[in-house]
Amino acid sequence: MRGAGPGERAREAREAVAECRAAYEALNRFTASYRQLVLGVGSSADGRRLRRALEDSGRRGFELSLGLRNQLLAELTEPGGRQEEEVKMELERIWVLCLSALEIFLQDLGRAHDLSQLFPLPSLAPETQLVNTGVTSFGPKGWSLRRPSGKASERARELPEELAQWGQRLEEMLVEMETKVNVPVWSVEATVDSPGAEEPSLEGSAGRSPRGCCARAPLRLQSHCIVA
Amino acid sequence: MTIKHQGQQYRPRMAFLRKIEDLVKEMQNPETGIRMQSQRVMITNIPHAMTGNDILQWIAQRLWIGNIEAQNLGNFIVKYGYIYPLQDPKNLILKPESNSLYRFQTPYFWPTQQWSAEDTDYAIYLAKRNIKKRGILEEYEKENYSFLNKKINHKWDFVIMQAKEQYKTGKERKKADRYALDCQEKAYWLVHRCPPGTDNVLDYGLNRVTNPNEDKKITIALVRKENMYYQQALMRSTVKSSVSLGGIVKYSEQFSSNDPIMSGCLPSNPWITDDTQFWELNAKLVEIPTKMRVERWAFNFSELIRDPKGRQSFQFFLKKEFSGENLGFWEACEDLKYGDQSKVKEKAQEIYKLFLAPGARRWINIDGKTMDITVKGLKHPHRYVLDAAQTHIYMLMKKDSYARYLKSPIYKEMLAKAIEPQETSRRSSSLPFRRRHLRSSPSPVILRQLEEEAKAREAANTVDITQVMSKLDRRSQLKKEIPPK
Numbered sequence: 001m002r003g004a005g006p007g008e009r010a011r012e013a014r015e016a017v018a019e020c021r022a023a024y025e026a027l028n029r030f031t032a033s034y035r036q037l038v039l040g041v042g043s044s045a046d047g048r049r050l051r052r053a054l055e056d057s058g059r060r061g062f063e064l065s066l067g068l069r070n071q072l073l074a075e076l077t078e079p080g081g082r083q084e085e086e087v088k089m090e091l092e093r094i095w096v097l098c099l100s101a102l103e104i105f106l107q108d109l110g111r112a113h114d115l116s117q118l119f120p121l122p123s124l125a126p127e128t129q130l131v132n133t134g135v136t137s138f139g140p141k142g143w144s145l146r147r148p149s150g151k152a153s154e155r156a157r158e159l160p161e162e163l164a165q166w167g168q169r170l171e172e173m174l175v176e177m178e179t180k181v182n183v184p185v186w187s188v189e190a191t192v193d194s195p196g197a198e199e200p201s202l203e204g205s206a207g208r209s210p211r212g213c214c215a216r217a218p219l220r221l222q223s224h225c226i227v228a
Numbered sequence: 229m230t231i232k233h234q235g236q237q238y239r240p241r242m243a244f245l246r247k248i249e250d251l252v253k254e255m256q257n258p259e260t261g262i263r264m265q266s267q268r269v270m271i272t273n274i275p276h277a278m279t280g281n282d283i284l285q286w287i288a289q290r291l292w293i294g295n296i297e298a299q300n301l302g303n304f305i306v307k308y309g310y311i312y313p314l315q316d317p318k319n320l321i322l323k324p325e326s327n328s329l330y331r332f333q334t335p336y337f338w339p340t341q342q343w344s345a346e347d348t349d350y351a352i353y354l355a356k357r358n359i360k361k362r363g364i365l366e367e368y369e370k371e372n373y374s375f376l377n378k379k380i381n382h383k384w385d386f387v388i389m390q391a392k393e394q395y396k397t398g399k400e401r402k403k404a405d406r407y408a409l410d411c412q413e414k415a416y417w418l419v420h421r422c423p424p425g426t427d428n429v430l431d432y433g434l435n436r437v438t439n440p441n442e443d444k445k446i447t448i449a450l451v452r453k454e455n456m457y458y459q460q461a462l463m464r465s466t467v468k469s470s471v472s473l474g475g476i477v478k479y480s481e482q483f484s485s486n487d488p489i490m491s492g493c494l495p496s497n498p499w500i501t502d503d504t505q506f507w508e509l510n511a512k513l514v515e516i517p518t519k520m521r522v523e524r525w526a527f528n529f530s531e532l533i534r535d536p537k538g539r540q541s542f543q544f545f546l547k548k549e550f551s552g553e554n555l556g557f558w559e560a561c562e563d564l565k566y567g568d569q570s571k572v573k574e575k576a577q578e579i580y581k582l583f584l585a586p587g588a589r590r591w592i593n594i595d596g597k598t599m600d601i602t603v604k605g606l607k608h609p610h611r612y613v614l615d616a617a618q619t620h621i622y623m624l625m626k627k628d629s630y631a632r633y634l635k636s637p638i639y640k641e642m643l644a645k646a647i648e649p650q651e652t653s654r655r656s657s658s659l660p661f662r663r664r665h666l667r668s669s670p671s672p673v674i675l676r677q678l679e680e681e682a683k684a685r686e687a688a689n690t691v692d693i694t695q696v697m698s699k700l701d702r703r704s705q706l707k708k709e710i711p712p713k
Contacts, residue, residue, distance in 0.1 A: 100348065
């Protein structure tokens with residue numbers, strides 16, 4: 001007889017966490033690639049292809065981020081304290097990672113928008129030239145974005161069309177995320193040892209220490225988060 | 229995070245950036261712009277390099293300015309990061325030789341007003357370089373890195389992951405592009421997180437409260453506000469510059485001999501000779517003040533009243549003249565203005581009871597109009613509610629009592645007793661038993677307690693004119709009542 005109790009739930013929870021992590025990693029990869037694109041706007045690598053790639057990837061990024069957010073929200077707002085401490089900690093960690101990645105993405109989106117206006121491409125007036133930076137191609141070789149994981153893209157909702165609008169929606173989303181869900185950002189501890197720093201990072205090794213005094217207690221108190 | 233706290237969060241408008249941008253954009257023109265060459269790095273050719281000389285000549289020609297000014301402008305453009313040097317990246321100046329090469333910075337890395345160079349980005353950059361080659365960071369970069377590790381520790385996972393990703397995607401590009409991109413990023417961070425010893429040219433002070441990019445809609449309310457602002461500006465009293473300059477000259481002449489930096493101080497400057505006598509002799513309420521200090525009280529009334537010892541001596545004099553309550557009132561007003569604001573209401577009430585109410589213990593003599601204004605204001609007390617009365621009393625003391633004080637025996641005695649310290653030369657010797665032991669001065673907490681106790685004692689012992697008069701009255705009444713025998 002299969003124990004349909006904690007064992008099963010724990011496995012489900014861990015699977016969900018693994019999915020979230022995969023989705024986050026996709027977002028991470030995407031942010032890095034998007035940044036490469038924006039680096040080229042206005043430079044000698046700019047062109048119609050770059051702009052089109054910017055738009056497409058902006059859209060994909062939006063999908064990714066929406067999907068990840070919804071997934072995380074769904075996991076974090078499971079009613080009751082059904083999840084174990086470890087799972088919850090892991091989810092919070094991913095939540096903070098997601099927020100940070102979104103910030104960077106948002107910043108790059110804004111920059112792309114501003115720069116595209118500074119160097120308006122289709123109607124390039126004879127005076128505005130592109131800046132000769134020495135860079136001639138706009139993207140990495142074999143430029144392609146990984147498809148977002150199935151579940152994440154399913155949960156994405158409708159997308160507004162324009163770049164500026166995305167920026168705005170993303171910003172709103174970010175603010176929502178920061179305020180509505182009660183995850184104290186500063187309580188997340190780094191699990192990665194910081195390489196190259198002079199002093200050994202004490203925090204890195206203490207990454208998995210359970211029951212930090214300040215961090216966990218307040219989280220216990222709120223067993224349900226307010227969802228947008 | 230994106231949640232911005234209320235208050236100062238906007239970067240000021242940096243108009244010069246737009247101007248440089250326009251100029252840089254013009255430099256790109258293939259016909260009228262700067263001549264491009266290609267730079268040879270090992271086996272690859274990277275296009276779009278320029279010589280310093282070409283840049284200089286182009287600026288001079290385009291703007292019709294001389295070489296010196298063009299050099300200055302060129303330096304600015306390089307310092308702000310629009311053009312970066314290829315051979316000596318840390319030295320951000322425009323070298324006008326024909327073998328010093330420069331390249332344009334990509335617009336993503338241009339300094340702008342809207343986007344500041346964030347700590348997270350900097351951390352990612354440093355982490356990336358570290359991943360590429362461990363230990364390549366310079367000293368100050370290593371310090372920054374560990375500092376950031378502590379500051380944004382909660383984001384550190386993200387920083388490392390993102391750095392790895394960026395490094396991977398960077399590697400996927402063409403070799404020439406990769407080289408150029410690396411140079412660009414390095415130049416960007418040399419401008420925005422400059423190494424120690426260089427000026428941070430983008431330092432703009434504090435963030436502003438209002439958004440400089442905000443379009444202010446012209447509404448009636450806005451125009452009305454502006455109107456009020458300008459009217460108040462017009463109402464401000466103005467002084468001819470010749471008059472105020474003359475005032476400054478007179479002040480400097482008068483105080484020059486009293487200034488420790490300009491004319492030296494006796495016994496000696498403690499910072500130089502390690503002799504703290506100067507501070508001890510000039511302590512706030514020292515028994516016997518120095519001659520210079522007492523002479524300063526004769527310069528003008530504000531010098532007397534701002535020196536605690538001077539106030540003490542003046543108070544002594546005023547008590548003899550039965551106008552001690554004036555200075556008491558003045559001090560109470562100062563306390564109201566600059567003291568604990570949470571107790572404003574109580575303080576104002578006490579002052580009213582003690583000084584202003586009819587029949588008060590230490591009643592001050594101010595004219596009816598001022599009294600009216602003050603009493604009305606006391607209904608809603610705030611820091612400056614007693615300003616009118618305080619000014620009146622201040623003027624009274626200044627015009628009336630001050631002159632008499634300077635002629636009084638109290639002041640003359642103080643002047644005679646005042647000490648003129650002997651000059652001491654460098655005292656601290658290298659021999660340990662001859663070195664003077666430096667004690668720390670008494671804790672300010674204790675000093676304040678002593679002051680408050682002294683004040684309380686003063687208040688208790690104050691002889692009030694009304695009490696004296698009432699005592700005299702009662703005595704005379706008693707005399708009348710005792711039937712003559």
